[in-house]
Amino acid sequence: xxxxxxxxxxxxxxxxxLEVNKQKKGGLMPVLNESQKIFGCIPAEIQKxxxxxxxxxxxxxxxxxxxxxxxxxxxxxxxxISVCMGTACYVKDxxxxxxxxxxxxxxxxxxxxxxxxxxxxxxxxxxACGLAPVVIVNxxxxxxxxxxxxxxxxxxxxxxxxxx
Amino acid sequence: MKPLEKFENxxxxxxxxxxxxxxxxxxxxPFTGKRDVLICQGTGCLSAxxxxxxxxxxxxLKKNGLSDSVSVVRTGCFGYCQVGPIVIIYPEGxxxxxxKLEDIERITxxxxxxxxxxxxxxxxxxxxxxxxxxxxxHVPFYNIQKRVALRLCGLVNxxxxxxxxxxxxxxxxxxxxFEMKPEDIINEVKESGLRGRGGGGFSTGxxxxxxxxxxxxxxYIVCNADEGDPGAFMDRSILEGDxxxxxxxxxxxxxxxxxxxxxxxxxxEYPIAVNRLQMAIDQAKDFGVLGNNIFESGFSFDLEIRxxxxxxxxxxxTALLNSIEGKRGMPNPRPPFPAVKGLWGKPTIINNVExxxxxxxxxxxxxxxxxxxxxxxxxxxxxxxxxxxIENAGLIEVPMGTTIRDIIFEIGGGIPxxxxxxxxxxxxxxxxxxxxxHMDAPIDYDSLTELGAMMGSGGLVVMDExxxxxxxxxxxxxxxxxxxxGKCPPCRVGTKRMLETLTRITEGKGELEDLDRLQDLATxxxxxxxxxxxxxxxxxxLSTLRYFKDExxxxxxxxxxxxxxxxxxxxxxxxxxxxxxxxxxxVCPTDAIIGNVRELHVIDxxxxxxxxxxxxxxxxxxxxxx
Numbered sequence: 001x002x003x004x005x006x007x008x009x010x011x012x013x014x015x016x017x018l019e020v021n022k023q024k025k026g027g028l029m030p031v032l033n034e035s036q037k038i039f040g041c042i043p044a045e046i047q048k049x050x051x052x053x054x055x056x057x058x059x060x061x062x063x064x065x066x067x068x069x070x071x072x073x074x075x076x077x078x079x080x081i082s083v084c085m086g087t088a089c090y091v092k093d094x095x096x097x098x099x100x101x102x103x104x105x106x107x108x109x110x111x112x113x114x115x116x117x118x119x120x121x122x123x124x125x126x127x128a129c130g131l132a133p134v135v136i137v138n139x140x141x142x143x144x145x146x147x148x149x150x151x152x153x154x155x156x157x158x159x160x161x162x163x164x
Numbered sequence: 165m166k167p168l169e170k171f172e173n174x175x176x177x178x179x180x181x182x183x184x185x186x187x188x189x190x191x192x193x194p195f196t197g198k199r200d201v202l203i204c205q206g207t208g209c210l211s212a213x214x215x216x217x218x219x220x221x222x223x224x225l226k227k228n229g230l231s232d233s234v235s236v237v238r239t240g241c242f243g244y245c246q247v248g249p250i251v252i253i254y255p256e257g258x259x260x261x262x263x264k265l266e267d268i269e270r271i272t273x274x275x276x277x278x279x280x281x282x283x284x285x286x287x288x289x290x291x292x293x294x295x296x297x298x299x300x301x302h303v304p305f306y307n308i309q310k311r312v313a314l315r316l317c318g319l320v321n322x323x324x325x326x327x328x329x330x331x332x333x334x335x336x337x338x339x340x341x342f343e344m345k346p347e348d349i350i351n352e353v354k355e356s357g358l359r360g361r362g363g364g365g366f367s368t369g370x371x372x373x374x375x376x377x378x379x380x381x382x383x384y385i386v387c388n389a390d391e392g393d394p395g396a397f398m399d400r401s402i403l404e405g406d407x408x409x410x411x412x413x414x415x416x417x418x419x420x421x422x423x424x425x426x427x428x429x430x431x432x433e434y435p436i437a438v439n440r441l442q443m444a445i446d447q448a449k450d451f452g453v454l455g456n457n458i459f460e461s462g463f464s465f466d467l468e469i470r471x472x473x474x475x476x477x478x479x480x481x482t483a484l485l486n487s488i489e490g491k492r493g494m495p496n497p498r499p500p501f502p503a504v505k506g507l508w509g510k511p512t513i514i515n516n517v518e519x520x521x522x523x524x525x526x527x528x529x530x531x532x533x534x535x536x537x538x539x540x541x542x543x544x545x546x547x548x549x550x551x552x553x554i555e556n557a558g559l560i561e562v563p564m565g566t567t568i569r570d571i572i573f574e575i576g577g578g579i580p581x582x583x584x585x586x587x588x589x590x591x592x593x594x595x596x597x598x599x600x601x602h603m604d605a606p607i608d609y610d611s612l613t614e615l616g617a618m619m620g621s622g623g624l625v626v627m628d629e630x631x632x633x634x635x636x637x638x639x640x641x642x643x644x645x646x647x648x649x650g651k652c653p654p655c656r657v658g659t660k661r662m663l664e665t666l667t668r669i670t671e672g673k674g675e676l677e678d679l680d681r682l683q684d685l686a687t688x689x690x691x692x693x694x695x696x697x698x699x700x701x702x703x704x705x706l707s708t709l710r711y712f713k714d715e716x717x718x719x720x721x722x723x724x725x726x727x728x729x730x731x732x733x734x735x736x737x738x739x740x741x742x743x744x745x746x747x748x749x750x751v752c753p754t755d756a757i758i759g760n761v762r763e764l765h766v767i768d769x770x771x772x773x774x775x776x777x778x779x780x781x782x783x784x785x786x787x788x789x790x
Contacts, residue, residue, distance in 0.1 A: 025508060026470070028490030033432065033471050056490075067492040067649075069474035070432060087773040088753040129775030132753035 005039050005075060005116075006046070013038045014046070018053045028056060028064060032071055040116075041075040077112045077119035079164050082136045086125025089133040093152045097135060098122055100157040118161070135160065167460040168342040174451075175329055175338070182330035185235065188254045189319060191299065195255055199234045199276060202252040204318065206241030206404055207397070207436055209248040213265065217249055220265055224272040234276055237327075240405015240440075242318035243559035244305050247287055252318075257299035261287040305556055308574055310537060312545045313361070313398075313521035314561045317405030322440050325447040328408040334453045336524035340416045341461040344527075349420040350376055353523065355531035357543030362388055362479070362516030363594065363620045364696070365542075365609040371513060375503040376421040378511035383423035385414050386507065386514040388484055389430040389437070392476040393592030394643060396623040398547040399517035401559050403430065403437035406521070407444035411454060411467060413523035417513055418465045426465065427507070429484050431472040442469055476647035480695045481514045483649065494651045495695035516621070518547055538564035542608030550576050552625040553583065565606040568598060572626060583628040586727075587711070591620025593640045593647075594700030596707025597633065616707040618700060632729035633712040634719055638666040640704040644697065655698030658689040662705060671732040674720040683709060731774045734789045738765050742786040748778035 017034040021027035031050055035042050042050075042065055044058075051058045065071040083089075083098050098109070101120050105113050112119040128134045131148025137160065138144050145163075150156050179186070188200045203209075203218045218238055225231050242250050247261035251271070258281045260271065267285055274282045281297060289303045300306070311317075320327040328334070340349055354369025375383065387410060391399040403410065414426045430438050445467050448454035456464045470488050477483045478493040485507050487493035506512025522544060526534050534544045542564040548571065551557050555577030562571060568588060572578065579585050587597040590607075596617035598605070605611055609619050627636065641663045650656045662685050668674045686702030686709075693699045709716060718724050725733040738748070744762040756772040759765030767787075779787050 026488050026490040029470060029473065029487060033473060036473075060491075063492055064490065067475060067494075068472075071473055086775075088775045088777070091754050091773070129753055129773070130751055130777030130780075132775075132777075 005041065005043060010038050011049075014049065018050070022053060028054060028061065032061075032065060032068075036071050039075070041072045043073055043075070075112060075116055077116050078139060079117060080119045080121055080138045081161075082121045082123045082126070082138065084124075084126045084128070084132070084134040084136070085122045086129065086132075088125070088129035092133040094133040096152050096154075097133060097150060097157055100154065101161070104158055104161055117164070137164065168338060171338045171342070171459045175335065178326050178329045182326060185237075185327075186330055191255060191257065197233055200237055200254045201234060201276075202237045202239050202254065202318070204240070204242050204248060204250040205238040205436075206245070206248075206401060207434075208241065208245035209250060210436065212249045214249045216265060217251065217263055217268065220268045221251075221272070224268055225276070228272060228277060230272070230276055237321050238323065239320065240317040240322045241401040241559060243314065243401070243561075244556065245558040246556045252300050253281070256281060256297055257301065258297050259287040259290040259300045259303060260285050304577075305558070305560075305575055308566070308570060309561055310545050310563050311561050312525055312534075313402060313409075313518045313547055314559070315406070315525065316409065317401060320406070322405050322407055323443055325408060325444065325451055328406070329451075332528065333408055333524075334412055336527035337412050337415055337453060338459070340419055340527055341458065341463055346376060346420045346422065349416060349527065352531050353420075353526060356526045356534040357531075357538070357541075358519065358522055358526060358534060359542065359609060360516060361518035361522070361546065361622070363591070363618065365619055368515060368519055371503055371515075372417065372421055374501070375511045375513050378504055380511050382425070382508075382510045383421055384507045384510055384512040385417045385421070385423045385426040386485065386488070386502075386512055387414055387426070387428040387517060387520055388479065388481065388514055389428055389434075389517045390472050390479040390484055391431060391434075391517070391621060392479050392647075393594075393621050393623045395551045395625050396549050396592055396621045398549055398559060398622055400434050400437050402517050402521050402547075403434070403441050407437075407441045408448065409521050409524055410441070410517060411444055411448050413520035414467060415454060415458070415465045416523055416527060417515070417520070419463050421511070421513055423513070424464045424466065426467045427470050427488055428467065429470050429472060429478070429488055431478075432474065438469060438471065445469070475649070476643075477649040477695070477697050480697055483695065484514065485512065492649075494649045495697075497694060518622075539606055539608045539611075541610050546607070546619070546622055548622045548624045550624050550626070552589075553579050553628040553631070554626040555580050564608045567604050567606055569603040571607070571624065572603075576626070579626065579628050583630065586627045586629050586631055587633065589625040589627065589636060589640075589704070590623070591618040591703070592623040593643050594618055594696065594703055595620040595623070596703045597627075597636070597711060598707075599711050616703070616710055618703060630727055630729065632670075632725050632727035633708045633715050634666065634670055634725075635727075635729045637704045637708045638663065638670055641666060641701070644701040648697065648701075652692075652694040652698060654689045654692040655694070655701060658685055658693075659698070659701050661685060662689070662702065666705070669716065669719045670725070670730040672719070672723040672730075676717070676720055678720060679709065679713070679716055728789050734774055735769060736767050736772055736774060736776075736778070737788050737790065738767055738786050739788055740764070740786075741784045743784055745783065747781045747783065748787060751777050751781050753777060 021030050047061050107120045109122045133150050135147045136144050205214050221236050225234050249263050251260040251263045271282050274280055290298045292298050350372045358368045359365045389399050472478050475493045478487045480495045482496040483493045502512040502514050538544050545561050545563050547561045560575050587599050589597050612619050645659050645663050648655045665678050686706050689702050690699050718726050742764050749757040754771045754773050756768045757765050
């Protein structure tokens with residue numbers, strides 16, 4: 001699991017970045033921006049490295065990371081599966097779709113699979129009630145895929161997941 | 165050779181090399197056989213394939229052997245984003261709008277080879293009655309605009325310093341360094357009447373004066389490019405379209421107050437702006453207008469970009485400085501003001517992008533020049549981002565004192581679909597709404613404050629009769645609640661309570677007393693919040709309460725939303741015109757529609773979730789919201 005985030009190659013990038021910013025006044029923000037880009041998140045073990053190199057306490061680094069929207073401690077998956085839980089979808093049994101993802105991938109709301117491929121989100125109304133129930137699969141590069149009018153007879157989420 | 169002469173020599177050389185292009189683009193000279201094809205590469209046009217359009221032009225020119233006589237120039241934003249992607253061909257100033265990839269072969273053949281512009285592809289307004297072409301800058305959208313801060317946006321290639329230099333770039337820095345004393349510069353800026361364009365409206369010259377009086381071994385210049393208001397994109401466009409003007413201005417400011425180090429704090433959501441600015445900084449350093457001992461004047465100035473990480477409050481100056489220092493971006497109480505005690509405790513000037521963009525022009529043309537437009541207390545121009553229910557969305561710059569009517573109807577082209585104008589929200593989450601009765605009020609800092617709105621950074625969101633003002637106030641409050649940093653309770657707790665009250669009202673659970681509670685809370689939050697975010701957060705609520713009180717009352721008393729926007733207060737009904745085609749019944753996600761074929765259908769209000777899925781499928785328009 002750790003292997004996914006921290007690789008020697010990425011660590012090398014981080015050290016290069018630390019080297020550049022070590023002497024800079026206020027170097028923490030550039031380092032965090034870069035770390036977020038390199039690792040996709042800034043978990044505790046990365047914070048530890050930064051803390052040691054820049055001589056800034058972990059608590060302070062944690063404070064800064066949690067303040068800004070763009071930094072995250074937990075990594076997100078490559079594909080974010082959003083199941084709409086707006087009223088229209090909810091009454092069309094969207095919860096069953098969520099349960100199916102949980103059964104299939106072993107993740108609950110706001111959790112990510114160990115291989116960082118999928119994150120499951122139960123979202124507010126996405127405004128496509130005519131297509132209820134709706135599932136959206138988002139990838140940062142490829143954009144959104146929308147699956148609507150699901151029958152909730154079982155097996156649909158398995159099929160959708162198999163596409164990725 | 166004196167340093168200034170050396171500087172001027174290089175400038176002259178550059179201008180000589182650029183002479184053809186200058187003549188072509190500035191007009192007034194006969195056609196020389198050469199043309200410039202300017203292609204907008206601002207964020208708006210880029211998202212509509214502007215890059216591919218550029219590649220296609222380059223390929224076409226090569227194919228037709230035109231590469232020597234026609235130059236393709238990538239520029240920053242023209243502002244008329246509504247009709248993008250935009251291609252302008254000089255010297256005619258022919259305005260090709262909504263250009264598609266498949267048009268390029270034709271434009272190349274007809275316009276660039278045969279010399280007859282493809283008229284049907286031009287912006288319709290740019291064709292005069294007699295069939296001749298109106299110069300790009302004279303179509304209605306630009307006619308009453310006055311471009312100072314946006315002077316070179318859409319005229320030069322932002323990725324090429326020589327273009328900037330050819331259009332008087334770095335001339336102001338030369339003048340400042342070699343012909344003016346620091347106090348002369350501060351006086352000039354003071355006299356020009358320039359006020360901070362980021363929202364506060366404080367006199368830029370006075371701010372610089374405070375900072376120059378401070379004795380310190382180190383001072384800083386900071387450019388605030390953390391543009392976060394929803395709907396505002398003026399700073400982004402300047403950085404994308406004319407980054408050198410900011411670099412030049414910051415160097416001038418550095419010389420004026422005795423600072424040798426500057427930071428540009430840009431939000432990380434602006435990758436194109438960051439790239440172009442970094443490119444510009446590198447070129448300026450190579451060229452010697454940035455760095456050590458600039459043109460042997462003895463003055464050194466270094467510039468660095470620092471990125472934000474998605475926190476709106478960092479647009480507040482003390483929060484921004486904390487963020488540069490690598491801390492949580494929370495504000496500090498003022499005084500001490502940054503001009504006295506700023507970055508790392510050192511005197512710091514912090515100005516907004518648009519403010520800086522005015523500086524080189526003021527130094528070159530003098531204070532009296534800027535004084536010549538604007539109103540008594542607000543001099544110069546202001547850039548506005550026009551958005552919402554308006555025909556021509558985009559970026560505009562007008563003299564201070566222009567009326568809202570002129571902006572919305574002359575430049576903006578009015579409200580689409582024949583709908584009625586309702587209000588305009590000015591100044592984003594810190595601003596307020598203005599209504600029909602203010603249409604002829606001249607816009608400047610003071611008149612807006614008087615009317616309960618605020619210049620803010622210059623976002624103008626136009627609303628028509630279908631927008632609910634309570635809902636709009638709620639939208640902005642949701643934003644401030646999300647973005648409140650949490651340091652001071654009035655903002656952290658107060659705005660949240662206001663949002664809850666507003667939510668109650670829009671759900672039909674409000675009571676008349678809620679309006680007084682809102683008013684009270686708003687007044688207190690304004691008075692007791694630590695920074696500008698909290699002090700202005702209640703403005704959208706206060707101004708809508710002031711001008712649209714009847715609408716609030718309709719929500720709490722009659723439990724109705726007059727604009728039909730607050731879903732909770734609506735009921736969907738099917739009227740007599742229903743033919744019983746069952747289409748709505750099939751699409752309803754909750755089976756709330758009851759009725760047999762060829763019989764009048766009825767909506768079960770207990771089951772209906774008001775999703776609106778039935779409305780578009782009804783062929784007889786029988787479903788009504790009320």
